[in-house]
Amino acid sequence: QKEVEQNSGPLSVPEGAIASLNCTYSDRGSQSFFWYRQYSGKSPELIMSIYSNGDKEDGRFTAQLNKASQYVSLLIRDSQPSDSATYLCAVRYSSASKIIFGSGTRLSIRP
Amino acid sequence: DAGVIQSPRHEVTEMGQEVTLRCKPISGHDYLFWYRQTMMRGLELLIYFNNNVPIDDSGMPEDRFSAKMPNASFSTLKIQPSEPRDSAVYFCASSPSRAQQAQYFGPGTRLTVL
Numbered sequence A: 001q002k003e004v005e006q007n008s009g010p011l012s013v014p015e016g017a018i019a020s021l022n023c024t025y026s027d028r029g030s031q032s033f034f035w036y037r038q039y040s041g042k043s044p045e046l047i048m049s050i051y052s053n054g055d056k057e058d059g060r061f062t063a064q065l066n067k068a069s070q071y072v073s074l075l076i077r078d079s080q081p082s083d084s085a086t087y088l089c090a091v092r093y094s095s096a097s098k099i100i101f102g103s104g105t106r107l108s109i110r111p
Numbered sequence B: 001d002a003g004v005i006q007s008p009r010h011e012v013t014e015m016g017q018e019v020t021l022r023c024k025p026i027s028g029h030d031y032l033f034w035y036r037q038t039m040m041r042g043l044e045l046l047i048y049f050n051n052n053v054p055i056d057d058s059g060m061p062e063d064r065f066s067a068k069m070p071n072a073s074f075s076t077l078k079i080q081p082s083e084p085r086d087s088a089v090y091f092c093a094s095s096p097s098r099a100q101q102a103q104y105f106g107p108g109t110r111l112t113v114l
Helices: none
Strands: A011-014 A019-025 A030-038 A045-050 A054-058 A061-066 A071-076 A085-093 A099-101 A105-110 B005-007 B010-013 B019-024 B031-038 B042-050 B053-056 B065-071 B074-079 B088-095 B109-113
Touching (some): A030 A061, A099 B042, B010 B019, B019 B109, B042 B074, B053 B065
Antiparallel strands (some): A019 A071, B031 B088, B042 B053
């Protein structure tokens, strides 16, 4: 069974520091990787997508992908209280159109 | 551009009643997904459609659940009869047909079955 694993947290990070969120997946055939942010009571919101090995930067966010290690991460620089949310890692496997979601990591940015 | 639209946003019903949730995907998106989210089980895929055709309904919990997509701009998820354990937030999401594309979620319907 294809799986996406995340540490549930909570991960507590001081304001201004770097938050590092990690995700592992089980299927080497995976092609597309996504990070969603979900505020309490709201729907998941796409913040990053990455398709090839290496880093992809967008503002304060950097996604990192290592297909050999089956590992994807999200770095948030200069963390702000507004970054406090649950972050969902999602993986699209090559054989399907659907996306498998991890259970999410709850991030708390303390002032 | 309008995002995914869902209605109602909140639904409170009594056990045994029929519940119908509605979704309008983003125009031009060929895929539509129905999810259920609870604290215990996280985000679960129930069913998804491609070009209005159901592709994978393996996540539908039981025969009480059914979903239809009569046209490219409308889908329904029906629960009949509803049970308290169906209480959850139900999300609809859509994505374009191109490979590698992400899914975009609607605001969700919070269902409470008493």
